[in-house]
Amino acid sequence: MLLENFYTVNNLDIAESIATANITINKDHEIFKGHFPGNPVTPGVCMMQIIKELTEQVVSEKLFMQSSSNVKFMAIINPDVNPDLELTLTILEEDGLFKVKNVTKFEDTVALKLSTTFRKK
DSSP: OOSTTSEEEEEEEEETTEEEEEEEEOTTOGGGGTSOTTSOOOOHHHHHHHHHHHHHHHHTSOEEEEEEEEEEEOSOOOTTTOOEEEEEEEEEEETTEEEEEEEEEETTEEEEEEEEEEEEO
């Protein structure tokens, strides 16, 4: 985990090419002291790192992000209000690359949609 104690994986279910993870963001993490004091917002780059780390767990490989497209941040993830997230990862391996489509939600709100390609390190 790149950011120690930033989030906890509560469960990770894998069914064929789809993984569903329920995580809890640590609202007391140091990163929120600067992003932003009194109004914490989960940084988008941290969400992208979480997706990478979950994909690594699913495929049992260390990965490097090769490209991303269709990155859409659709709602603010405030860890004081919505620390519990559900991430759905559709992972396809093709020619040694892992193509991932992600949807991240809290409750019924879609917070992030992302398509990315990882390669093995």
